[in-house]
Amino acid sequence: MRRLFLPQYHRGISTKTLDGWVKSVQKSGKNVFVKVDEGTAREPIQLVADKEISQEVKVGSAIRATGSIEQSRGTQQETEFVAEQLRVVGRDENPRYDDLSSDNLRKKAHLRARNVQFAALLRARSALFRETHEFFMSRDFIHIDTPKLTKNDCEGGGEVFDVVTTSSDSLNGSDGLKEEPMYLSVSSQLHLEAMVSRLQRVYTLGPAFRAEKQQSHAHLSEFYMLEAEIAFVETVEEMCSVVESYVKYMFSCLDKPNIKSELKILTLENKNSVPISTPFPRITYDDAVDLLKSKGSKVTAKSGLSKKNELDLVKLHGNLPIFVTYYPVNQKPFYMARTPDETKTLSFDLLVPMVGELAGGSVRESNADKLRQRGCGIEWYLETRKRGQPPTAGFGIGFERLLQYLLGIQNIKDTIAFPRWHRHCQC
Ligand SMILES: NC(=O)C[C@H](N)C(=O)O
Numbered sequence: 001m002r003r004l005f006l007p008q009y010h011r012g013i014s015t016k017t018l019d020g021w022v023k024s025v026q027k028s029g030k031n032v033f034v035k036v037d038e039g040t041a042r043e044p045i046q047l048v049a050d051k052e053i054s055q056e057v058k059v060g061s062a063i064r065a066t067g068s069i070e071q072s073r074g075t076q077q078e079t080e081f082v083a084e085q086l087r088v089v090g091r092d093e094n095p096r097y098d099d100l101s102s103d104n105l106r107k108k109a110h111l112r113a114r115n116v117q118f119a120a121l122l123r124a125r126s127a128l129f130r131e132t133h134e135f136f137m138s139r140d141f142i143h144i145d146t147p148k149l150t151k152n153d154c155e156g157g158g159e160v161f162d163v164v165t166t167s168s169d170s171l172n173g174s175d176g177l178k179e180e181p182m183y184l185s186v187s188s189q190l191h192l193e194a195m196v197s198r199l200q201r202v203y204t205l206g207p208a209f210r211a212e213k214q215q216s217h218a219h220l221s222e223f224y225m226l227e228a229e230i231a232f233v234e235t236v237e238e239m240c241s242v243v244e245s246y247v248k249y250m251f252s253c254l255d256k257p258n259i260k261s262e263l264k265i266l267t268l269e270n271k272n273s274v275p276i277s278t279p280f281p282r283i284t285y286d287d288a289v290d291l292l293k294s295k296g297s298k299v300t301a302k303s304g305l306s307k308k309n310e311l312d313l314v315k316l317h318g319n320l321p322i323f324v325t326y327y328p329v330n331q332k333p334f335y336m337a338r339t340p341d342e343t344k345t346l347s348f349d350l351l352v353p354m355v356g357e358l359a360g361g362s363v364r365e366s367n368a369d370k371l372r373q374r375g376c377g378i379e380w381y382l383e384t385r386k387r388g389q390p391p392t393a394g395f396g397i398g399f400e401r402l403l404q405y406l407l408g409i410q411n412i413k414d415t416i417a418f419p420r421w422h423r424h425c426q427c
Contacts, residue, residue: 016046018065018081025057041120046072055420056088060095063088067175079208104415109209109418110427120265122417125403127262130198131253132205132226134400135246141201146188148207151180152378154187156333159210160223188395189335190381192229193216193364197389203228205399213422217411218307218355220400222420229394235280236346239361239393240323243350244280245357246397247321250406252276265408270408272353280350282323290314300352304331310349310356321352334374336362337391346393352405361395 020036023044027033032054035044039123047065049057057063058234067083070072074080097105097114105112112118153160160183188204195202208225233239251274253259263271283291285301292299292309303323305418314322326344329336336345346363365371367384377380403415413419418427 003255004383014184015066015084016068016081018045018063018067018083020045020059020063022059022063024057024189025054025219027051032057034063036065037116039119041123041258041265043077046074046077046080047083048080048088049086050093053083053086057086058088058091059384060092060096062090062092070350086147089235101277102411106413106419107426117266118414120262121407121409121415123319124266124407125415126257127259128250128253128406129205129399130170131256132249134166134247136201136203136228138185139201141203142195142199142204144188144192144199144204144380146185146191146204146206148185148209149182150185150191151182151382153183154185154190154191154333154335154376157186159212160184160186161209161211163197165417185212186312187225187396189229189396190378192227192394193389193392194381194384196229196231196392196394197387200231201228215422217413218401218404219417220421221424223401223412223416224399225396226402227394227396229392231390231392233393234350234362234391235393236325236365239395240280240282240325240348240350243361243395243397244321244323245278245347245361247350247402248274248276266407268408270354270410272405272408278320280321280323282316282325282348283313284325285327285344291316301328302330307356311353314351314353314356319353319357321350323348323350332362334371334376335364336367350397352410354410355401355405356404358401358405359395360398361393363391363393366391 018036019163022033023035023037025034030051032049032051034047034049034054035055036047037044063086065083065086067081069079072078072080073081085288098112098116100115105115105118113122149163162182163182165179176334186208186244189208192202192204203226203339204225205226207222209222211221212219254263289299289301292312297309313324325348325349329345330345331337331341333347336347338345348361349357350359352358364390366385368382400412400415403409404412409415
């Protein structure tokens with residue numbers, strides 16, 4: 001028997017409540033047969049009601065019915081909901097959502113959850129969020145809520161949103177304090193580094209903001225970033241292993257019944273997979289450049305890897321996710337530890353099919369003087385280096401890019417309820 005939501009006042013008696021949205025209405029004799037979508041991955045339930053009480057019921061309406069679940073007289077379903085009372089609690093003027101293209105749906109983000117496939121995507125996303133927390137918490141990581149308002153641009157790329165304070169108090173500076181610039185956080189890394197010094201393993205899954213002008217199928221201005229930091233880790237290789245286990249775990253979750261049922265609705269054409277027992281290949285940056293050159297690419301060690309180079313590397317490794325390690329110092333931010341000759345960073349990127357760069361991480365520089373020489377003037381961050389900060393390493397993964405890769409979704413804007421991108425913030 002299906003489980004229905006039972007409001008408190010109905011417990012203990014056989015009357016049940018059915019809340020949902022009308023998918024179809026069919027009249028037959030003195031009965032009306034209504035397919036009701038409860039907003040879950042389950043097949044719509046059949047509701048049977050007397051014509052008298054169901055006159056107002058139309059496709060798209062939100063309804064609340066009370067009645068009982070009985071064995072169906074039809075052959076299509078085992079049980080049906082026989083309504084004694086039926087109320088239309090919300091009407092829909094134009095219930096056409098399932099035949100709209102992704103482009104059209106994106107223009108009306110506030111109505112997108114009414115599309116059967118997008119609703120399934122949102123439920124799958126929610127389940128994969130939970131699995132992410134499960135992965136980290138079951139490995140003794142502590143979740144930290146990091147600030148979204150900050151004074152520093154962690155990545156140093158200048159792609160930060162400025163926060164303008166509009167309260168008259170702060171404009172006048174009437175509290176005597178100088179108005180200081182504030183930004184929306186581009187990464188939680190520095191704050192996680194501060195926390196990991198006593199908590200040993202920390203992570204966060206929350207919004208990050210990048211004022212990128214680039215408009216592509218892989219860029220959002222506001223996205224969710226999974227970031228983790230582990231104390232007493234000194235090698236790139238250890239960090240790559242953590243990322244690899246997480247990505248493999250997330251792929252294994254696609255076989256869990258609750259997620260599988262959503263994927264059935266999503267009917268994904270380009271769903272990816274990874275062989276769980278095959279290690280992800282690892283290649284140094286220099287070897288990656290040489291490999292690309294040997295295949296005719298014009299890339300140089302100085303120019304850095306373009307997105308095309310990244311995707312080519314993935315193809316050259318049998319379309320498996322691939323770790324590129326030890327990037328040159330001129331291509332990575334100040335906070336990364338370096339090789340003894342100071343030419344390479346102890347860093348890695350994880351490149352995957354469709355998306356290119358999925359994750360990036362590094363061992364962190366532990367020497368305050370070196371950080372200062374590289375232009376870091378974040379005093380509180382520098383102070384941590386003199387307060388028993390152990391070696392630490394960490395990584396960040398764009399959650400929407402991960403969804404793109406896991407589910408084979410071409411456009412990143414179709415992995416999040418309300419996508420934000422350059423000059424697009426409609427609702
Ligand atoms: N936490 C991380 O290592 C992520 C890194 N700061 C980035 O934004 O790419």
